[in-house]
Amino acid sequence: MNTIGTDLLPFYKFAAEYAAVGIHAIDIKGKTILYNQKMKEIEGFDYEELVDRSLLEMFRFEHHESTLLQVLQSGKAVLNVKQTYWNRKGQEITTINDTYPVFSDGNLIGAIEMSQDVTTLEKVVYQPLKKYEEPITFSSITAISASMKRVIGTAEKAATMKLPVLLIGESGTGKELIAESIHWASSSNDLFYTLYCHGTDGDLINRMQEDLAGKQGATVFCERIDLLPWPLQARLLEMVKEGSMSDTYFIASVGEDPVELIASKKLMKELYYFFSAITIQIEPVRNRKEDIMPFVADYLSRHRMRFGSVVEGLTPEVAELFLAYDWPGNLKELELLLDDVTSLLTTEALISADLLPQHFKSKMLDKDAQNPEDFLVHSGKDLIPLDDYLQEAEAYYLKKALDHHSGNITKAAAALGMSRQNLQYRLRKIKKNEAQT
Numbered sequence: 354m355n356t357i358g359t360d361l362l363p364f365y366k367f368a369a370e371y372a373a374v375g376i377h378a379i380d381i382k383g384k385t386i387l388y389n390q391k392m393k394e395i396e397g398f399d400y401e402e403l404v405d406r407s408l409l410e411m412f413r414f415e416h417h418e419s420t421l422l423q424v425l426q427s428g429k430a431v432l433n434v435k436q437t438y439w440n441r442k443g444q445e446i447t448t449i450n451d452t453y454p455v456f457s458d459g460n461l462i463g464a465i466e467m468s469q470d471v472t473t474l475e476k477v478v479y480q481p482l483k484k485y486e487e488p489i490t491f492s493s494i495t496a497i498s499a500s501m502k503r504v505i506g507t508a509e510k511a512a513t514m515k516l517p518v519l520l521i522g523e524s525g526t527g528k529e530l531i532a533e534s535i536h537w538a539s540s541s542n543d544l545f546y547t548l549y550c551h552g553t554d555g556d557l558i559n560r561m562q563e564d565l566a567g568k569q570g571a572t573v574f575c576e577r578i579d580l581l582p583w584p585l586q587a588r589l590l591e592m593v594k595e596g597s598m599s600d601t602y603f604i605a606s607v608g609e610d611p612v613e614l615i616a617s618k619k620l621m622k623e624l625y626y627f628f629s630a631i632t633i634q635i636e637p638v639r640n641r642k643e644d645i646m647p648f649v650a651d652y653l654s655r656h657r658m659r660f661g662s663v664v665e666g667l668t669p670e671v672a673e674l675f676l677a678y679d680w681p682g683n684l685k686e687l688e689l690l691l692d693d694v695t696s697l698l699t700t701e702a703l704i705s706a707d708l709l710p711q712h713f714k715s716k717m718l719d720k721d722a723q724n725p726e727d728f729l730v731h732s733g734k735d736l737i738p739l740d741d742y743l744q745e746a747e748a749y750y751l752k753k754a755l756d757h758h759s760g761n762i763t764k765a766a767a768a769l770g771m772s773r774q775n776l777q778y779r780l781r782k783i784k785k786n787e788a789q790t
């Protein structure tokens with residue numbers, strides 16, 4: 354209650370739910386008590402999956418992974434942590450997180466994390482300045498695999514014909530690089546304009562028209578039109594068809610198969626028809642691993658030229674890890690990893706495993722382990738019989754409990770609220786089941 358007697362709780366609740374920052378709060382036991390709309394958007398959960406999200410609570414054991422739990426343990430705030438990662442939908446997300454302990458009457462009662470989504474800002478402000486000092490042309494693109502060579506071949510033809518192009522590929526596969534290369538190959542005009550479609554800003558398209566007013570022969574790259582809200586897709590369609598922009602060359606990109614995007618109403622059919630005079634599908638890098646090592650070599654050569662470093666390559670162990678990893682964020686993820694690693698280099702000629710960031714090493718170690726999210730029901734995943742599901746969930750949970758207590762059965766059993774004998778019996782049963790399958 355405030356001084357004028359209005360109950361503020363409903364207002365606080367509304368503000369938390371609809372705030373433009375992602376909010377995730379946990380209580381003293383680590384249970385999620387607040388998880389707002391923006392956080393769902395950032396982490397890429399669909400409504401159906403969220404209904405199941407409470408299930409994840411019972412698997413919440415990765416204490417060292419979570420800043421929230423770290424803050425809960427230390428009682429100290431962790432501020433200004435920038436993170437780039439690929440969320441559940443494979444979208445690249447960059448956030449700046451502040452995590453605070455929450456006290457009531459001097460007692461710690463939980464922790465709260467506030468995530469600011471700076472993905473678009475990063476893309477607009479930071480990235481274009483970051484990598485290449487010269488215009489991007491086809492020769493800047495690593496294309497050793499047969500599939501990337503085909504991509505470049507088609508892109509070169511598209512540039513000659515100057516027909517609208519639709520680039521299809523996961524985040525980080527280099528769609529923007531290809532769009533820019535098509536631009537330079539198709540025209541001598543230096544106006545390459547990227548329309549970042551990640552936001553819900555209603556003025557996005559009007560602003561672009563203002564920016565391009567009176568400028569002849571520009572190329573507009575509409576990046577990820579599938580992320581554009583429906584009314585803005587309609588507005589974009591109207592604009593590309595308008596006579597006033599007839600001199601503009603349009604290229605667009607989408608993150609998945611456009612036929613599925615149309616079926617799930619994420620992409621307007623007419624917009625697809627406009628852009629798809631030529632479609633170019635870029636394979637994820639896990640299907641063309643021949644490109645990984647040449648990309649690393651190219652990155653390191655640029656690093657030597659730019660910073661005068663002496664780094665030559667990777668140790669065989671790191672090369673093996675790079676080739677084994679699936680790279681959900683594609684070469685962009687590899688590039689960010691190399692940015693991290695090379696910032697630590699002094700006189701090393703080879704990048705060895707001890708220079709790799711902890712988050713990458715733990716992902717490699719966990720590669721074969723089951724994740725909490727494997728237990729969620731996804732629309733694209735076949736259901737399994739309940740008994741099998743429960744068995745898998747039990748095995749996962751008990752193993753995590755044991756890991757958590759460094760293999761100490763007595764402590765794990767106590768934490769699980771069961772006798773030592775009961776835990777041993779269940780573990781034997783799991784082993785037997787695993788041996789049979």
Ligand SMILES: Nc1ncnc2c1ncn2[C@@H]1O[C@H](COP(=O)(O)OP(=O)(O)OP(=O)(O)O)[C@@H](O)[C@H]1O
Nearest residue numbers: 445493494495523524525526527528529530684685
């Ligand atoms: N084949 C490649 N050759 C060279 N660099 C690449 C290649 N693929 C990706 N990259 C690197 O990855 C980064 C991301 O590429 P880009 O922004 O073009 O990806 P994208 O497919 O447009 O991603 P998103 O859909 O997330 O916007 C670039 O900065 C580039 O340095």
